[in-house]
Amino acid sequence: MNKTFKIYAVIFIIIMVILALLEVNKKEVTDWRKNFDVSQKSPFGLYVFDKEAKPLFKDKLQKIEQSPFEYYQKKKAPHNILVIESDLDTESWRKILNEVSKGSDAMLLMSRMPKDVSDSIGYYNEQISFEEQNVLKLTDKKYQNDFVKLDKFPSGRGFLFVKPNVEILGQTLEKNNSGKANFIKVKFGKGNIYVHSEPLFLTNYYLLKPGNVKYAQDVFSYLDDREVLWFSERNNQESQFFMRFILSNPALKYAWWILLGGLVLFIFFNAKRKQRIVPVIEPLKNTSVDFVKSIGNLYLQEGDFHDMMAKKAQYFLNKVRIDLLIDTQNLDEEFAKKLHLKTGKPMDMIREAINYIKKGQDPYASVMKEDLERMNRLLDEILK
Structure with missing residues (x-):
C-alpha cells in the first residue's frame, strides 16, 4: 500500500466520521417538499388522507396500483375515478375518457395538467401567482362557509380561460388579485369530468387543521355515491431500483454521492501513467578549459x-x-x-x-x- 493511497484512505475515513457525527447530532428537519406520497407523514404527504379516505367515501373506495391503461381491460359498471398528482400518459387518459363517456365520473386533482387533459376538457393557460397566501372556496352558496386558507407554499394555480360549456365550481381568492377558477366541471358523454388545480388541501398539513376537512368533503360531494377507484400507482408502487433504500434516506444518499465524488477525484488524480524514475544524466563536461x-x-x-x-x-x-x-x-x-x-x-x-x-x-x-x-x-x- 503506497503513501498516496493511505492519505486518501485517511481523508475518506475522516469524512465518514464527520458525516456520522453530523447525522447523530442533527436536529429534526421538516421536509416541506410537495411529495403527495400516501406513505409520507411530512406536511405535504397524503398519509392522513389515505387513512381517512375510506370513511370519507363510505367504504366504497378502492386503491388501484395500476395505470388506467393496464386496469381497464374489461367492461366495468359506471363508477367514480380519482387521480391525485399522478402522471397520466396519453393511453391512460383515453381509457378514462372512454369510461366517462359511458357514465363514470372522473375527478383529477393535479397542479400540473397534461396537455391531453386540457385539450379534452376545454381550458387553457394555467395561471400562476406568487402570493404568500390564498383561499380556496367553492362557488355554490351552500358551501360559502367552507374554505381552506393556504399559508404554506400555495401554487396559486388557476384556469385563465375556460370554454362556455365548462362550469366553474371553485375559485382561488387572493388579496391583491381577482379570483380565478381552480375547480371546474365539464360534461363528457354520459359522465362528468372534475378538475381541481390545487391538491394541497388534501395534504397532511392542511387536513389536520380544524375545519379544513369540511372543504374536502364538499369537493368530493360532487361525485355520485358509488364505487370510487383511486389510481395511485405513482405513489404506492415501490421502486425496483437496487439503490432505492439508500436513495430514499437523505443521509445515506448524501454519503453515497460524496463517496462517488471522492472516487472520481481519486481516479482523476491518479490517472496519469506511472513509470520508473528517470535517472538524471549529467551532460558531458567541457574539459577544454581545464x-x-x-x-x-x-x-x-x-x-x-x-x-x-x-x-x-x-x-x-x-x-x-x-x-x-x-x-x-x-x-x-x-x-x-x-x-x-x-x-x-x-x-x-x-x-x-x-x-x-x-x-x-x-x-x-x-x-x-x-x-x-x-x-x-x-x-x-x-x-x-
Missing part, C-alpha cells in the same frame, strides 16, 4: 615567459586577421591606425600592445613576468 589551465600552469612552472608572450601575440594577431580583417604582416603605424579605427581603443594603448607583441616575437628580447601580465591585459582589453 586543459588550457593545465597547459598554462605548466608554462608558469617552467617560467618560460618569452614563449608564452610569443604564443599570446600569435593568438592575438590571428584573431585580428579573422575577426577584424586587418593584415598583420607589418606591425607599423598603418596597422596601428586600422586597429584603432576597428576597435575604438586609444592609440597609446595600441602602440604599447604592438611593442609587447614585437618583444614577444623577438627571440633575443629579455622578458619578465610583469611584461607577460601587462601584455595579456592590453590584448584582452583591445579585443573586448
Whole structure:
C-alpha cells in the first residue's frame, strides 16, 4: 500500500466520521417538499388522507396500483375515478375518457395538467401567482362557509380561460388579485369530468387543521355515491431500483454521492501513467578549459615567459586577421591606425600592445613576468 493511497484512505475515513457525527447530532428537519406520497407523514404527504379516505367515501373506495391503461381491460359498471398528482400518459387518459363517456365520473386533482387533459376538457393557460397566501372556496352558496386558507407554499394555480360549456365550481381568492377558477366541471358523454388545480388541501398539513376537512368533503360531494377507484400507482408502487433504500434516506444518499465524488477525484488524480524514475544524466563536461589551465600552469612552472608572450601575440594577431580583417604582416603605424579605427581603443594603448607583441616575437628580447601580465591585459582589453 503506497503513501498516496493511505492519505486518501485517511481523508475518506475522516469524512465518514464527520458525516456520522453530523447525522447523530442533527436536529429534526421538516421536509416541506410537495411529495403527495400516501406513505409520507411530512406536511405535504397524503398519509392522513389515505387513512381517512375510506370513511370519507363510505367504504366504497378502492386503491388501484395500476395505470388506467393496464386496469381497464374489461367492461366495468359506471363508477367514480380519482387521480391525485399522478402522471397520466396519453393511453391512460383515453381509457378514462372512454369510461366517462359511458357514465363514470372522473375527478383529477393535479397542479400540473397534461396537455391531453386540457385539450379534452376545454381550458387553457394555467395561471400562476406568487402570493404568500390564498383561499380556496367553492362557488355554490351552500358551501360559502367552507374554505381552506393556504399559508404554506400555495401554487396559486388557476384556469385563465375556460370554454362556455365548462362550469366553474371553485375559485382561488387572493388579496391583491381577482379570483380565478381552480375547480371546474365539464360534461363528457354520459359522465362528468372534475378538475381541481390545487391538491394541497388534501395534504397532511392542511387536513389536520380544524375545519379544513369540511372543504374536502364538499369537493368530493360532487361525485355520485358509488364505487370510487383511486389510481395511485405513482405513489404506492415501490421502486425496483437496487439503490432505492439508500436513495430514499437523505443521509445515506448524501454519503453515497460524496463517496462517488471522492472516487472520481481519486481516479482523476491518479490517472496519469506511472513509470520508473528517470535517472538524471549529467551532460558531458567541457574539459577544454581545464586543459588550457593545465597547459598554462605548466608554462608558469617552467617560467618560460618569452614563449608564452610569443604564443599570446600569435593568438592575438590571428584573431585580428579573422575577426577584424586587418593584415598583420607589418606591425607599423598603418596597422596601428586600422586597429584603432576597428576597435575604438586609444592609440597609446595600441602602440604599447604592438611593442609587447614585437618583444614577444623577438627571440633575443629579455622578458619578465610583469611584461607577460601587462601584455595579456592590453590584448584582452583591445579585443573586448
